[in-house]
Amino acid sequence: MYKVFINIVLVFVLLTVCSITVKAQDSKLGTWGIATVVLPGDSSHKWGGYSELQIRTNGAFTQFQYYEAKAGVSYDLDRNFTALLGTGTYHTYDYTDLGKGPTTNEFRLWEQMTVNQFLYRFKFEHRYRVEQRWVNGDFRNRFRYRLNLFIPLNNTKIVAKTLFISVFDEVFFNNKAPNFERNRVSAALGYQFDKKWIVQAGWINQHNYTLTQSSGKNNIMLMLMYRIGRKNAVEQEHVPTTTD
Numbered sequence: 001m002y003k004v005f006i007n008i009v010l011v012f013v014l015l016t017v018c019s020i021t022v023k024a025q026d027s028k029l030g031t032w033g034i035a036t037v038v039l040p041g042d043s044s045h046k047w048g049g050y051s052e053l054q055i056r057t058n059g060a061f062t063q064f065q066y067y068e069a070k071a072g073v074s075y076d077l078d079r080n081f082t083a084l085l086g087t088g089t090y091h092t093y094d095y096t097d098l099g100k101g102p103t104t105n106e107f108r109l110w111e112q113m114t115v116n117q118f119l120y121r122f123k124f125e126h127r128y129r130v131e132q133r134w135v136n137g138d139f140r141n142r143f144r145y146r147l148n149l150f151i152p153l154n155n156t157k158i159v160a161k162t163l164f165i166s167v168f169d170e171v172f173f174n175n176k177a178p179n180f181e182r183n184r185v186s187a188a189l190g191y192q193f194d195k196k197w198i199v200q201a202g203w204i205n206q207h208n209y210t211l212t213q214s215s216g217k218n219n220i221m222l223m224l225m226y227r228i229g230r231k232n233a234v235e236q237e238h239v240p241t242t243t244d
Contacts, residue, residue, distance in 0.1 A: 027059035032204060034223040036243055041076035042234040048074040048082075052243050060220060063095040070243070072112075079236065086111040111197035116239060123150040123158065123239050127170075142181065150239050157237045160194045166202070166240070183207045188221060190240055198218045198225040198240045 033055045041048035049072055056066040092104040110131040118125040125148040133140045134146030148168035165188070172182035176187045188202025200223040207216035223242055 018230055027063065028218065029060045030217055030219040031059070031061050032219050032221045034221070034242060034244065036223070036225045037228065038225060038243075039228045040237055040238050041074060041082065042230075043076075043079065044232065044234050045230055046076045048076065050074070050243055054244060055135070057221070058095045064093065064098065065095040066090075066092050072243075076130070080116040080118075082114045082116075084114070084153045086110050086112065105136055108132065114241075118237065121151055121156055123152075123237075125150070125168075125239050125241055127241075137163075141175050144170060145186075146237045148239070148241055148243075156190055158240060159237065160192060162192045164190050164192070164240070166200060166242075168242075177209055178209050181209055186221060186242075188223070190223075192240060195229055196227050198227065199223065200225075200240070200242070 007244060034052065035052060035054075036052040038050045039048045046146050051071040052069070054066075054068045054070075055064065057063050058065045068088055068090040070086060070088030072084045074082050074084040076082050086109070088108050090106040090108065091102040094100065095128075108131055110129050112127065112129040114128075115126040117126075125146075127144075127146040127148070129144040129146075131142040131144065133142060146168055147170075148166065150158060150164055150166050151222050152158045152162050152164045167187045168185070170182070170184040172184070173179055174181050184204065184206045186202060188200040188203040188204075190198060190200035192198045200221070202221050204219045205219040206219070207214060225240060227238070
C-alpha cells in the first residue's frame with residue numbers, strides 16, 4: 001500500500017515539474033490529475049469525510065496552471081442519502097509566467113446532498129451543491145447539479161476486482177448573469193482493485209459561458225481514490241464518485 005502511495009505522489013510531482021519546464025504554448029488538450037482519500041459512512045458509522053488534491057495542466061501533462069485542495073465532513077442520513085459540508089482553496093496560474101504567482105485565488109465553502117439509486121447494474125448518483133465563493137476577494141454564489149452513472153462490466157456490483165464505466169454531466173448556475181455558467185461532461189473507465197484502491201482514466205470536457213463568449217476544452221482525466229476501511233464496518237456498495 002505504501003509503495004502505491006509513494007508512486008502516486010511521484011506521478012504528481014513529475015507532472016508538476018514537467019509542466020513547468022516545457023516551453024509555453026496554448027493547447028486544446030489538457031490534463032486533470034485527481035487524488036482522493038475517502039472515509040465512507042455506513043449504517044453503523046454515520047459520520048465520514050474526504051480530502052482531495054487536484055492538479056490541472058494546459059497541455060497534455062505539460063504547462064502546470066491550476067491546483068486545488070479540498071476537504072469535507074459527511075453524514076449518512078441513510079444508505080442512499082448523504083449530506084456533506086466542504087471547504088477548499090483554488091489557485092489559477094498563467095502557465096507562460098509561473099513566477100508571478102496565481103492570477104486567481106479562491107476560497108470556497110459548500111453544502112451538498114447526494115442521492116444514490118441502485119438499479120441492478122445501473123448505479124445513479126444525483127448530487128446537489130450550493131457554493132459560497134470568494135474569488136480574489138469578491139463574493140459569489142453558485143448552484144450545481146450532477147448526474148453520474150456507473151455501470152460495472154464484470155460484476156453486478158462495484159466491489160473488489162470490478163471494471164466499470166463512469167459517465168456524468170454537471171451544470172453550474174449562479175444568481176448573476178450569465179445565470180448558466182458552465183457545463184462539465186465526462187466519460188471514464190475505472191477499476192476497483194480491492195476495498196480500498198480505485199483508479200479511473202478518461203475524458204472530461206468543461207465549457208464555460210460569459211456575457212460575451214463561450215469556450216470549452218477537452219482534458220485527459222486521471223483519478224486515484226483510496227477508501228479508508230473501518231473496523232466492524234457494515235458491508236455495503238459505494239459508488240466510486242469523483243468529489244470535484
